[in-house]
Amino acid sequence: xxSTKFSRRDFLKVSGLTLAGVAVTCSGLGYVATDxxxxxxxxxxxxxxxxxTQTILVAYASRAGSTAEIAAVIGQTLAERGFNVxxxxxxxxxxxxxxxxxxxxxxxxMGSWLPEMVKFIQTNQAALTALPTAxxxxxxxxxxxxxxxxxxxxxxxxxxxAILPQATETFFSGKLDFSRLSLLxxxxxxxxKAVESDQRDWQKIHDWASQIVS
Numbered sequence: 523x524x525s526t527k528f529s530r531r532d533f534l535k536v537s538g539l540t541l542a543g544v545a546v547t548c549s550g551l552g553y554v555a556t557d558x559x560x561x562x563x564x565x566x567x568x569x570x571x572x573x574x575t576q577t578i579l580v581a582y583a584s585r586a587g588s589t590a591e592i593a594a595v596i597g598q599t600l601a602e603r604g605f606n607v608x609x610x611x612x613x614x615x616x617x618x619x620x621x622x623x624x625x626x627x628x629x630x631x632m633g634s635w636l637p638e639m640v641k642f643i644q645t646n647q648a649a650l651t652a653l654p655t656a657x658x659x660x661x662x663x664x665x666x667x668x669x670x671x672x673x674x675x676x677x678x679x680x681x682x683x684a685i686l687p688q689a690t691e692t693f694f695s696g697k698l699d700f701s702r703l704s705l706l707x708x709x710x711x712x713x714x715k716a717v718e719s720d721q722r723d724w725q726k727i728h729d730w731a732s733q734i735v736s
Contacts, residue, residue, distance in 0.1 A: 695721035
């Protein structure tokens with residue numbers, strides 16, 4: 523898949539728009555500019571085999587719904603293999619007690635995992651270190667297999683790997699839907715000529731979920 527890169531001009535545009543966004547936020551229009559449409563955050567409890575004792579948590583952090591939908595498919599794939607699975611927004615996870623495996627996923631925003639997921643990992647580092655843990659990252663840029671794209675992807679999760687060095691990880695291309703973005707995010711996306719597209723490879727997602735627990 524072809525890698526998408528920012529030119530220096532695009533970077534300056536985004537930087538300028540970020541500063542403009544701060545100015546907007548400080549004005550009376552801030553809420554309108556930064557408030558995104560309400561996106562469903564699925565919370566699923568999947569129990570297909572009552573004799574299965576292993577329960578897997580799939581927790582996610584999503585902004586525009588793409589990561590949430592991927593988390594749901596991962597959960598459903600695991601359930602089809604006979605596992606008990608809970609799929610939850612990370613903000614709804616109060617404890618890791620009762621889980622034998624944890625899968626954590628986040629969208630990328632400004633080159634990093636979303637802050638609520640980072641905070642969760644920092645708070646629960648000891649428990650996560652003691653459990654088999656897998657990570658998935660959902661992103662729209664740096665999706666190629668060239669060295670520059672791979673390095674950029676690894677930079678996304680470097681702070682997370684520093685906390686959970688034992689965790690396995692993968693990367694999934696995401697979806698860009700302007701109707702799911704805030705006014706400010708839509709404005710930035712259009713200025714840098716981002717194109718609405720759904721790049722999610724559902725077979726890749728299904729295959730990863732099928733193999734990760736084994």
